[in-house]
Structures are given as C-alpha cells and as structure tokens.
Amino acid sequence: MYRRLMASEAPISCSIVVESKPSAVVEVCKEILTKLETHSFGKDDVFAVHLTLEEAFLNAVKHGNKMDPTKKVRIDYSVDSDKVEISVTDEGNGFVPDAVADPRIGPGLFEPGGRGLLLMSAYMDTVKYNQRGNSVYMVRYKEKPNLKKGLGETDV
Amino acid sequence: MAAVKPMISVEYAGNATIVRFTDEKILEEKDIKALQDSILPIIESASGRINLILDFGNVRFLSSAVLGLLIRISKRIYECEGQLKLCNISPKIYEIFKITRLTKTFDIYESIEGAIEDLAQNE
Numbered sequence: 001m002y003r004r005l006m007a008s009e010a011p012i013s014c015s016i017v018v019e020s021k022p023s024a025v026v027e028v029c030k031e032i033l034t035k036l037e038t039h040s041f042g043k044d045d046v047f048a049v050h051l052t053l054e055e056a057f058l059n060a061v062k063h064g065n066k067m068d069p070t071k072k073v074r075i076d077y078s079v080d081s082d083k084v085e086i087s088v089t090d091e092g093n094g095f096v097p098d099a100v101a102d103p104r105i106g107p108g109l110f111e112p113g114g115r116g117l118l119l120m121s122a123y124m125d126t127v128k129y130n131q132r133g134n135s136v137y138m139v140r141y142k143e144k145p146n147l148k149k150g151l152g153e154t155d156v
Numbered sequence: 157m158a159a160v161k162p163m164i165s166v167e168y169a170g171n172a173t174i175v176r177f178t179d180e181k182i183l184e185e186k187d188i189k190a191l192q193d194s195i196l197p198i199i200e201s202a203s204g205r206i207n208l209i210l211d212f213g214n215v216r217f218l219s220s221a222v223l224g225l226l227i228r229i230s231k232r233i234y235e236c237e238g239q240l241k242l243c244n245i246s247p248k249i250y251e252i253f254k255i256t257r258l259t260k261t262f263d264i265y266e267s268i269e270g271a272i273e274d275l276a277q278n279e
Contacts, residue, residue: 022185047217047248054183054219104257110231112224115256119220122255 013078020065020073020090025057028075032086035079042143048123049084049140055116056088056136064090064134083125083141094133163187164194172241172275173198174268176211182218188225195229205238209271213244223256230262239263239278241271 016031018024029050036046057073065071076087103114121127126139165176175195182188199206210226226242233240243265245253253259265271 044248050217051219051252058185058219058221109257109261110227112227113220115220115223118256119252 014076016075016077017072018075019069020061020067020071021069022058022061024061024073025054028057029053032075032077032079032084035077036084039079039081039142041084044143045084045140049086052120052123052138052140053086053088055120056086056138059116059136060088060090060092063095064092066092081142083139085137085139087135087137089130089135092134094130096133097129163191166198169272170276171279172207172209172272173202174209174211176213177215180214180216182215182222185221188221191222192225192228196232199229199232199236199238202236202238205236206233207239207241207275208233209241209243209268209275211244211268212242212246212249213268215249216246218249218252220252220256223252223258226258226262239275241265241275243268243271 016028018028032053033046033050036049041049057075060073061067065073071091074087074089076089078085097117100117101108101114103109103111103118108114120136120138124138124140126137128137129135130137163177163179165178167174167176175198177191179187182191199208208229210229230240241263244267245264250259250264253262253264263271263274265274
C-alpha cells in the first residue's frame, strides 16, 4: 500500500522542530495553513492538509515518541503555487505501515483507533514512509476549481 | 478559576436525549477526554436504555480521535440496549465518515427532527 521514500524525493524548504506534545501541533498548523492561504489554496485543500497534519503529528507524538516529552518532532515542508509537501519525523523506532490493519474491514470497523493513516492516505495525493518507518512524506496538489467546473461540478 | 469550556449542551425531546457539540473544532485529546467524561455519565445515569442523539450542527472540524470516542459511546449504549443517532453532520465531516466506512456503523440523519421521528417510530 505504501512505497518507501528515497531521501532525494523530498525537496523541502522550511523546517520546524517542536516539543513532542499534542498541543504543539497548533503552531505547526498555523504556520503551514497560513502559507497555503497565501498561495491561494482552496478550503478543501486547507481542510485536507489540516486534518492530515493533525493525524500525522499525533501519530508521531503518541506512537512514535511514545509521549516522551524529552523527544522532538520535526516537520519539513514546502508550499508552492501547485502543491504542498510535508514530512513529519519522530525519534521513535518506526513502524511497518503495511502491518497496520485496515479499519474499514471486519473487527477494525468497531475498534476505537487506527483511522489516522487511512485519512492521511485519503486526503493526500502521495503518502510514503521512510525505510525506518519514523518519517512520513506527503504531497497534496492544489485543487483546480476551474477544471472541476468544466467536468460538470458546480459551486455549492 | 480556570475557564470551563462549554463542550456540549443537553436537552430532552420526547424519548430522546439530545447532546449537542458546541465547539467548531474537536481535536485535542484533553477535549476529547472531557467530552467522554461528560457524555458517558449521561448514558450511565439514564434509567434503563437511552436514546441518544448526537448533534454535530456546530462542528466544522474533527480528528480521527473523535471517531474513536463515538465508537466507545456506541458500544456503551448498545450494551444498555439503547439507540444512538448522529445528525446535522456537515458535508466535509460526513466525508470523513464515508472514507472510514463509519456510515455503515452509525445511523446518520440529515436533521435532528429526522432522528427524533425515527426514535418515536421505533418505540
């Protein structure tokens, strides 16, 4: 389901290193979402990136760094007029994405957890993990509203 | 004294208990824990089975942790042989339910009136 990331695939222009605590995601979101708005990304894009950042960051803090307050989370990102690229890296031992059960099937549907990775994959155009499994690289391309209208969609 | 964030309001209509989320965003774990600590006692204190409607009309953003809370709430209600209905979910939030296939797990209604009507018919 996920492809391993080669380091050269992630051209990144900004980096933020924050404390490994859930509330630290607020400033990270503020910084990146502001840049999306500056680059005229639409509401759907902002919603998608916001949700993905929340999920990826919380995974890094809880599952990666195991709520260890001495550890850090690093966010590398780049925003241009066409796309946003984000990497979220923790200091944990990593995990195997393919080993995570699909929460849409069988007993997973009634489990409280396990939906963050699914949402990240659904809302981003690219989601890749590094070999160690402690860093996720994601890309979302800007929605093209004019193209959507040309395909028959209308403003809501 | 620390400010108390109003996370829910509760009202009663017919045989239904309506819990309305008052915040636009439900994200932080402490908020989700606070919601759980507010809602579970309502279920526990009901005499017998409860018909609970969760109104998402104010909610514009939530994380997957909220979905986990809904699963925990639903399990508790079904243990008491009660019913759980969700309503007033915005299109963007509904998309999250669709992606995770929770539209197949929860009874979701467009309006609170639809949820109340359905509960009344099932009595």
